[in-house]
Amino acid sequence: MTAISVLGTGSWGTALANVLLDNGHDVLMWGRNHTVAESLTQDKQNPEYLPDIILSDRMTATTSIESAVNHADILILAVPTKGIREICQQIDQVTTGPKTIIHVSKGLEPKTFKRISEIIEEVMAADHLQGVGVLSGPSHAEEVARRQPTTVAIASHDKEVRQLGQDLFMCDYFRVYTNDDLIGVEIGGALKNIIALAAGLSDGLGYGDNAKAALMTRGLAEITRLGVKMGADPMTYLGMAGLGDLIVTCTSVHSRNWRCGEMLGKGLSLQQALDSMGMVVEGVRTTQAAYEMSRAYEVEMPITHALYDVLFNGGPVEQNVRVLMNRQKTNE
Numbered sequence: 466m467t468a469i470s471v472l473g474t475g476s477w478g479t480a481l482a483n484v485l486l487d488n489g490h491d492v493l494m495w496g497r498n499h500t501v502a503e504s505l506t507q508d509k510q511n512p513e514y515l516p517d518i519i520l521s522d523r524m525t526a527t528t529s530i531e532s533a534v535n536h537a538d539i540l541i542l543a544v545p546t547k548g549i550r551e552i553c554q555q556i557d558q559v560t561t562g563p564k565t566i567i568h569v570s571k572g573l574e575p576k577t578f579k580r581i582s583e584i585i586e587e588v589m590a591a592d593h594l595q596g597v598g599v600l601s602g603p604s605h606a607e608e609v610a611r612r613q614p615t616t617v618a619i620a621s622h623d624k625e626v627r628q629l630g631q632d633l634f635m636c637d638y639f640r641v642y643t644n645d646d647l648i649g650v651e652i653g654g655a656l657k658n659i660i661a662l663a664a665g666l667s668d669g670l671g672y673g674d675n676a677k678a679a680l681m682t683r684g685l686a687e688i689t690r691l692g693v694k695m696g697a698d699p700m701t702y703l704g705m706a707g708l709g710d711l712i713v714t715c716t717s718v719h720s721r722n723w724r725c726g727e728m729l730g731k732g733l734s735l736q737q738a739l740d741s742m743g744m745v746v747e748g749v750r751t752t753q754a755a756y757e758m759s760r761a762y763e764v765e766m767p768i769t770h771a772l773y774d775v776l777f778n779g780g781p782v783e784q785n786v787r788v789l790m791n792r793q794k795t796n797e
Contacts, residue, residue, distance in 0.1 A: 466491050467633065468537035472552060474501045474526060476514035476606035477569055478543030483610055484639050486521035494526035495533030502526035518610045531559040539565050545745040546572030549581055553588035563595040567630050571601060571654035572747040573754040580651040596626040599647065601654040602705035603713035609639065616640040618705040620650035642705060649697030653688060653706040657714050658748030659755055660684030661722035663772050664715035669730015670782065680768065681715050687766045691755065694762045722748040735776055752776055767792060
């Protein structure tokens with residue numbers, strides 16, 4: 466039995482805590498919402514994020530960040546990208562010893578273009594950080610919580626962190642592969658949300674399977690181009706954190722990004738779509754970051770640029786589609 470704290474009581478944090486509990490570990494969840502923490506502890510449910518799912522009878526949660534951080538030397542960060550910097554500052558202030566941190570967020574920080582692991586390493590004092598990794602891949606929380614077969618990847622520059630993550634999470638319904646390409650896995654997990662937004666938008670407009678297949682295929686090319694420019698291994702994008710995550714996020718009603726895009730395609734404004742979701746849609750912030758990164762790194766990302774125009778400039782969707790379809794002739 467290993468002591469582990471999961472920070473974040475949303476759907477993904479809850480589902481992963483349940484996996485760890487199924488594996489016999491000593492897990493404490495943390496979240497700001499007293500009602501959610503109480504429901505997890507007393508009712509073994511998270512009705513706000515995972516309705517109708519009964520969780521492990523050992524599930525417990527707290528709203529004390531100090532208690533959660535010092536419950537364990539292994540922390541799973543399951544908070545939205547925009548909250549990573551703040552939560553790491555809090556961890557750094559209250560920790561009584563070094564921590565191994567595995568994050569499960571899929572995004573980039575606008576303006577700084579930093580990946581999640583870079584933010585963690587920047588904020589945390591060196592003697593407070595034992596190692597950093599990311600768990601990513603095609604994994605809807607709803608299905609993991611129902612113990613349906615799922616495969617993901619654990620990536621880190623540190624071999625011990627990769628092995629630790631694999632050992633902690635792997636079970637008969639949750640298979641974990643190790644990967645040493647931290648940059649590639651983080652970039653793949655973040656940028657696929659952009660393509661999922663575009664796929665949902667296409668579906669909302671009724672464009673059909675041909676259009677979505679084109680978006681996914683050429684979207685993967687964009688993800689790979691930027692990832693490789695940043696130092697990623699191109700082969701990573703044929704695996705769990707690339708093609709795998711892209712497929713599941715672009716084709717499922719469980720995907721927040723796809724659902725948000727579909728609402729946009731049906732005529733809702735961005736704010737209306739976000740308000741109706743009730744949960745963070747990482748792809749919106751990531752589209753802004755990736756647009757700026759493509760310019761800074763001089764990487765061609767036409768789908769990202771078109772979606773940026775729709776989301777942030779109010780550009781007409783049909784006009785952007787025509788621009789994409791009528792780009793200069795080129796080789797695949």
